[in-house]
Amino acid sequence: MGHPWVYSCLTELGVGLTREPGFHQFDVRGNAYGLLAAHPLTPLVSLHHIDHIDPIFPNITTTKEMQHFHAAEVDSQRILQQTICYNRQFSRTVSVSWGYAIQVYNKHIPLPDILPVPETFRQWKWGTVLAGVYTFNTIRFHPHPCHRPTIFFLVYLLVDAYVIFSCIQMQAPRRHCCDVLPSKSGDLLDIAIRECGEDELIHMNE
Structure with a gap:
């Protein structure tokens, strides 16, 4: 939400307000991992107050981490x-945050339980009325590491061959489908992100 003074000035100039569904600014404090790894189904518009959040990528300075996207x-x-x-073969659930991180759970987790944003971050103090209020669903981030997924952060991209294959550029916001491919090596997890087929839903393999 823009500053009310700015909006007042624009109104006096005759500029109307256009509401864009899903438009929001990234404005939290502390560890932003949860919001980056399970970003709501909306386009990323901006990252605010970078100096008030922990490093986004491990072992990378704040000045260089934006270049790491x-x-x-x-x-x-x-x-x-x-x-x-x-x-299905290994009963894993894989969550891909394009350009940021991959979370691997060693069990099948229903889609509604994996979409909420883990609350690793803190709000700016807006008083008690809006405490814990967000425009997206959140979930408690488990304090014990054994109950968390294994996390792999983006290191680099290969222009001619991806570890995460992205074959087609698609318009957001729309959730995409993906497949865990037969791996050519026991040390690799090959994932293909693709456009969902007509009437295709993301579901667990029974």
């Missing part, structure tokens, strides 16, 4: 969009 140069419309895969 290499995926924005390849597919900016889908940056941070969350995609969920289910791996």
Whole structure:
């Protein structure tokens, strides 16, 4: 939401207000991992107050971490969009945040339980009335590491071959589908992000 004084000035100039569904600013404090790894199904517009959040990527300084969003140069419309895969063979649930991180759970988790944003961050103090109020659903971030997923952060992108294959650039906001591919190596997890087929839903393999 813009500052009311700015809006008042624009109104006096005859500029109307256009409401864009899903438009919001990234404005939290502390550990922003939860919001980045499970970003709501809306385009990423801006990152505010970077100096008030913890480093986004491990072992990278604040001044360089914005440059580490290499995926924005390849597919900016889908940056941070969350995609969920289910791996039947190993009973895994894989959550991909395009350009940021992959979370791997060693069990099948229903889609409604994995979409809420883990509350790793803190709000700016707006008083007690809006405490804990967001425009998206949140979930408690489990304090014990054994109950959290294994996390893999983006290190680099290969222009001619991705570890995460992105074959088509799609318009956001729309949740995409993905497949866990047969791996060519036991040390790799190959994932293909793709446009969902007509009437296709993301579901667990029974």
